[in-house]
Amino acid sequence: MLDFTFYNPTKILFGKGQIAGIAQEIPQDQRILITYGGGSIKRNGVYDQVMAALAGRTVFEFAGIEPNPTYETLMEAVRIARERNIDFLLAVGGGSVIDGTKFIAAAVPFPGEPWDILARHAPIQKALPLGSVLTLPATGSEMNSGSVVTRRATQDKLAFMHPLVQPRFSVLDPSTTFTLPPRQIGNGVVDAYTHIMEQYLTYPVNSPIQDRFAEGLLLTLIEEGPKALATPEDYDVRANIMWCATLALNGLIGAGVPGDWATHMIGHEITVLHGLDHAQTLAIVLPSVLAVKRDKKRAKLLQYAARVWGLTDGGEEERIDAAIAKTRDFFERMGVRTYLRDYGIGSDAVPTLVAQLERHKLTRLGEHGDIDLATSRTILERCVAA
């Protein structure tokens, strides 16, 4: 096991009706800004539950945080938060709303140009406190300190992490996810699955606990994911997926093991340049990363094949190929297509994507830092079509 620091102070309120609990979590005298997305929370009753819980409080609203939240939109919220002397941010939505709200939290008291937080890793000295009401299980943002923000003007999708922007609390009520469209459920499961793979599918460091936790989460997603599509109002299924997605990226399974994250870095560029959903890019890139890095990932690929997919017969290459095929097939069954061609993108897009990686200095990706631009090109070429 590698050395690690693990610190995760987000309080999780899990279960039906838990939104009422936010009243106890936000100090009485705080001026609250509720942030959300396109307004689905007004149709599914979540907005009303939040407002009921905060009755009598000083509450402002900021709507319109989009998927892959943009600097341009978020800076508008920063302006309002400053103008209204907001004390506490409450993100109500999925990972994009929470990620965006983390950026707002850091940007409001930031003395300089907030984009530097992302572009120059400018140090954060303080941030507004925030909490979240999660309505889309996927990114894990509800229980970690990371945030990814896109700047439309410059086609940059960049990340920052800071303990000060970790949610103080997050409400996970699985019944709030009943009304999600299938595309968002499929995306969420693929996103969580890939988060697990980024931390599991590297090389062995004698970490049986982390391995078994990761495998347990993968198996649960494989079992429960298709059920979530088939029977949208099955509470237990939604509960298991929701808790899975949180545990997939709250630091636990990544503590003491190497991380890959090449799939995410390459995927970000596809989203920025071609507008694909985040999870769509992961479903496209992950199988290719596994195939191209099969030698250095061999031991873990064989373990994954055996423990997650029950593949124990045949030669090593055969088992690895089968495990990658099963992974791709699972993503497809979740309704997420796994080739660039499925989204109308051809091999002519590859050079621009590689150039974008170069521009972002993403030239040493993966758990060994050995995915250079040539390797990324090979990976992307495999992403185009079968």
Add this chain to the structure above:
Amino acid sequence: MLDFTFYNPTKILFGKGQIAGIAQEIPQDQRILITYGGGSIKRNGVYDQVMAALAGRTVFEFAGIEPNPTYETLMEAVRIARERNIDFLLAVGGGSVIDGTKFIAAAVPFPGEPWDILARHAPIQKALPLGSVLTLPATGSEMNSGSVVTRRATQDKLAFMHPLVQPRFSVLDPSTTFTLPPRQIGNGVVDAYTHIMEQYLTYPVNSPIQDRFAEGLLLTLIEEGPKALATPEDYDVRANIMWCATLALNGLIGAGVPGDWATHMIGHEITVLHGLDHAQTLAIVLPSVLAVKRDKKRAKLLQYAARVWGLTDGGEEERIDAAIAKTRDFFERMGVRTYLRDYGIGSDAVPTLVAQLERHKLTRLGEHGDIDLATSRTILERCVAA
């Protein structure tokens, strides 16, 4: 899955040499009281590492916290902490030292008789902050808010839990465990194993994540436990056991599932009346609880048999018997005897133990609250001998 609240703000510093990190975790100006046990930390270098990390700080010491820490000893530490205006407690040792230090933390600012915290669940308004340097993986106290304290004078072993006494940080350096005697390693593994079983071996609530995490921890202890006895200085083995013991009782695997805890409650009375090590009592009582409650625990016992012990052939009773026998055998292989007779205690002890349970109002134990005194008597009678 059941509803739950999960909140665990302890920061874990894991790895060799991490004791140096406590300097950053304790504010510079604090008056620190270091609490420890019998002095093994002076022989294995841990004391020196702690003192080096705190060089230049105002540090006091309280030694002599015994296994199953007593109110009598701890109140002496409370007196010293008050006298010296201590701001921060640093527990250096195993679960007993940490449990005892939690009581000290709550007792120092407590306005009344601190025993009421245990005996009458008197409300705790404040507590001294504390951190820990763990040297014995076993109880999980390093990452939870629970504490068990014994009062010698009245033969009471009672527990309390409060978020204010949860360690701010805990250092887990596996190399500090190299010099532990085999008895403490065996006890630690049995203690952690039983903590997992108390939260896993109940009845199904459709919680595949919690189940697989629990099974992953059990499998890891079964694999790594005997290695820890055979090759005491294998860092990875000690690291895996240490992290297992912490995760066994930090709230994670218990979130959203029922808990049993009958084994612990019955075991406490055996320790108080007969002086057995805590883990010895668990090794004795757990197999009998599983055997006596086999009908209500049937589904989970069969899952445990299959997933943890690979027992899939034969009838249900046969598989359950085999799983219980394997559990007992594992404890014995860890050097912990599993019958009262092995410790010179006969069936004549049973009525007094039952009377003690009655005196402590422990008349509705287990995940269904259906282990009454008659059932506890049956369990204890099975504990005497094969």
